Amino acid sequence: MAEAHQAVAFQFTVTPDGIDLRLSHEALKQIYLSGLHSWKKKFIRFKNGIITGVYPASPSSWLIVVVGVMSTMYAKIDPSLGIIAKINRTLDTTGSMSSQTKHVVSGVLFGTGLWVALIFTMRYSLKVLLSYHGWMFAEHGKMSRATKVWMGMVKLFSGRKPMLYSFQTSLPRLPVPAVRDTVSRYLDSVKPLMKEADFKRMTALAEDFAGSLGPKLQWYLKLKSWWATNYVSDWWEEYIYLRGRGPLMVNSNYYAMDFLYVLPTHIQAARAGNTIHAILLYRRQLDREELKPILLMGSTVPLCSAQWERMFNTSRIPGEETDTIQHVRDSRHIVVFHKGRYFKVWLYHDGRLLRPRELEQQIQRILDDPSEPQAGEAKLAALTAGDRVPWARCRQAYFASGKNKQSLDAVEKAAFFVTLDETEQGYRKEDPDASLDNYAKSLLHGRCFDRWFDKSFTFIVFKNGKIGMNAEHSWADAPIVGHLWEYVLATDSFQLGYLEDGHCKGDTNPSIPPPTRLQWDIPEECQEVIETSLSSASLLANDVDFHSFPFDAFGKGLIKKSRTSPDAFVQLALQLAHYKDMGKFCLTYEASMTRLFREGRTETVRSCTVESCDFVLAMADPSQTMEQRLRLFKIASEKHQHMYRLAMTGAGIDRHLFCLYVVSKYLAVESPFLKEVLSEPWRLSTSQTPLQQAELFDLEKNTEYVSSGGGFGPVADDGYGVSYILVGENLINFHISSKFSCPDTDSHRFGKHLRQAMTDIIALFGFSSNSRK
Structure with missing residues (x-):
């Protein structure tokens, strides 16, 4: 085999004249180039460390x-x-x-x-x-x-020309809110959701906590906030993500879609070649810290960049009690899955990154490979889709040595994981609902054994050239993956491009060794665990009711004309849609970020408020006039924006209560108040996907290059998960998930109510749904 031959630097044979030593010049050249590449990276990191250190x-x-x-x-x-x-x-x-x-x-x-x-x-x-x-609390459009x-x-x-991590040491620490403030805001958030007697009981529990146990727990949090960089993030990662023993698939991982309408090429290998190269260009900029930090307020206020550090060369490692995150400084290969087989693909040749056409060549070699999967290999990744404990035990028993360990190391230490999917996905105009629903489900869980759910992200290329991504959640939040994804889509279409016949630009290179098959020796006992994990994962995947659709009646352009925050508008539409759908209100989770602070991650905005409920009830009451409904809408919108700003500036409710609960567990003291708060289900979980964090192309001039956004599974068995992305001025993409096993939920029904709610609200301002046209 050519690749095995080139991997041997020295060959020797025993002859009557002694040892005959022959040097392989090609192998020595590759060793030299590899060492040169390594020292270059070390020098760049050293230089960047100095520049960042004195910023x-x-x-x-x-x-x-x-x-x-x-x-x-x-x-x-x-x-x-x-x-x-x-x-x-x-x-x-x-x-x-x-x-x-x-x-x-x-x-x-x-x-x-x-x-x-x-x-x-x-x-x-x-x-x-x-x-x-x-500045966050100032009236929109006015600056004092x-x-x-x-x-x-x-x-x-x-300073001038900041690098990605330049502002890290200058960012303030996340403040710890006062216990009484948090308790007061919590009571305000649950008031519309409880009967009067229940609310009085909860108020008594809250007051008792705020006056007795709360201050004692708060003292420990204050101490941690002085000592640790961020008093929330490490506990959040550990207890919310890494200690979860259920499947990552559907419950934790999330996905990102390709462009909605545009497909640059139908050739699977070509699309893979360009986009993998774009991902590697992004990784090179990340390694060199050449990515610009994200700045708000007219490129003035920096956001924390810490989450970028573990984007590549990262995998979640299963454990019986808790998982760990394994991150290596560099990786020179990726692992590609196709038809049940795993291939290792080197990313460098002659000391440089493989070019798009060369990557296309490597991918095509995999597609053309006629070999069959080894015993147990085809469905191996189902271990990462099922419960964590069986996977942890199986990994320790069967993957701790020999060829299994070497192959598993190749997967876990790869730059990222790639799946060459055998299905065709994407938006089809003749059947928009079914096509997008199937596309979303494929990205969220696939066949449960064709994505490596433990990797920081699995990059998926479908047979017709559509692409997507499935991301593990513990190492970072969706805006970080969204930044990478914007770069990849823009670079693929606007910088790299394709030839007229759909292939990547450039020439093939026959001298590059072909990808190598990973070798496995999976015993029957392990195969039984794989089948068990696949069975439980398939039940979970088949239970997901998904509805993804573009809402193009109007977008943020018309919403801004009504002088309303687009996010508040959508959140109130979700409240109205949920009430239409279920006939009641529920605890609502909207994800916001706390990256104004060092190592900040997320905070919860409790979108169901007294004000939003008043508005929704007014919309359901035929005796209410349009003027009264509009007045209540504006009050609810302002309240939502205020809550969002509080969450972003460290005065949220849920992360503080979560940390107080962790301290109570460490001290082995019971708090009826905290226990009840943290057991409340989020039956409506929502998130907005940020757009155009990287200004790489003008969406107004390239209106067809609109993003589909991404989504996630339902958080509660009897609830909905809703993700949305405001694309350009005239489009909002929604992703709605629920479970078939719940008789009360229906994602398509909720989608109909959401469309109607959006239309009903915009009509309050005297606009119709086709006003933009």
Whole structure:
């Protein structure tokens, strides 16, 4: 085999004349190039570490400060107020320097100290400035003079040309809200959901907690917030994600779709070649920290970039009690799944990344490979789709040594996982509902054994050229994956492109060794566990009722004309749709982010409020006038925006209560209040997918290149999961999930109610659903 031959650097045979040693020059060349690549990455990381370490100053500013100090010294001016003279006297005790040398060294040492002091001053000043969030609560479209001055100060202390992690040390820590404030906001959020007697009982529990146990637990949280970078994130990752023993598939992982209407090529291998190359270009920018940090408020306020660190070369490792996240610094290969077989594909040749046409060639070799799966290989990934404990035990028993360990290492240490799907997916105009529903279900769970659900993400290429992604949730949240996905879609279509015949641009390269099959030796006992995991995973997958659809009657353009937040508009439409669907209100989860703070992740916006319920009831009451309904809508919209801002600025409800509960468990004390709060089900779980975080193309000029967004499974067995993305000015894509096993839910029925709710609300402003046209 050619690839095995090239992997051997030295060949030797025993002859009567002794050992005959032959050197393989090609293999030695590859070893040299591999080492050169490794040292280049080390140098880039070292250089970036220095640049980030001194930010918001720059390394060159050290020279400016030192030269400035030396210039004043030669002008017989002492800028140090006697400190340079003290340094000079200290150096004088060594007796090994001339007077002139001591003079120069003293000046350099003082200049360096002054430079370091300036760095810390600028960094602390920036942190103090970024701790101010009053700008978020200002009326939309109006900016006070104080905010303008604040913005100017932030820009002054922010330095020039920041790299991805430049702002990390300047971001403030997530504050711990006061217990009474959190309890008060919690009671306000559940008031419309409880009967009067139940609410009085809960109020009594809450008051007792706020006056007795709460302050004791709060003391520990305060202590953690002073010591740890973020008082929530590590516990959130550990207890919400890694300690979950149920399947990741459907329950935790989420997906991202391709463009809705555009398909650049129908050739599966070509689409894979371009998009895999685009992903690798993104990884290279990430490794070099060349990605720009995301900035809000007119490119002024930075968001935390910590979640990018584990995007690639990462896998979740199962354990009996808790999982762990394994991340390696670099990976030079990917693993590709096709027709039940696993292939290892090297990403470099001659010390460079494989080009799109070369990757297409490698993928085509896999598609053309006629070999059959080994025993137990075809459905192996079902282990990652089922419960975590059987997978953990199976991994320890059958994958701890030999070829199984080597092959599993190849999968878990790959840059990412790729599935060449045998089905055709995507939006079809002749059958839009069924086509998008099937596309969503395929990305969410597939056949339960053709995605490696433990990898940071599985990249999926369908037979007709459509693509998608399934992402594991513990290492990062959806906006991070969304940033990568925008880059991949834009780079594929607008930078790399295709030839007229649909193939990737460039030439093939026959000298590149073909992909290698991973080898497995899976005993029958392990195959039985695989079948058991597949059976339970299939039951879960078949129970998912999914409805994905584009809402194109109007979009955020018309909503903005009504002077309403698009997110608040959609959230109130969801409340109205849910009431139409179920005839009652429920606890509603909307995900927001806390990345204004260092290592921030998410917070919950409790979208079902007293104000939203008043509005929904008014819409259901035929005696209410349009003016009264509109007034209540505006009140509810303003309340929602206020809640969202509180969540973003660290004054949310649920993460604080969650951490107080964790402390109570560590202290082995029971809190009836916390226990009841954390057991309440989220029967409506919602999330908005951010769009155009990376400004890579103009959506207004390329209106057909609209994103389909992504979605997730239902959080509660008797509830709905709803994801939505506001695309351009005239389109909103919705993804609705529920379970067939629940007789009360129906995703398509909810979708109809949601369409009607959107239309009913826009009519309050005197607009019809076709006003944009």
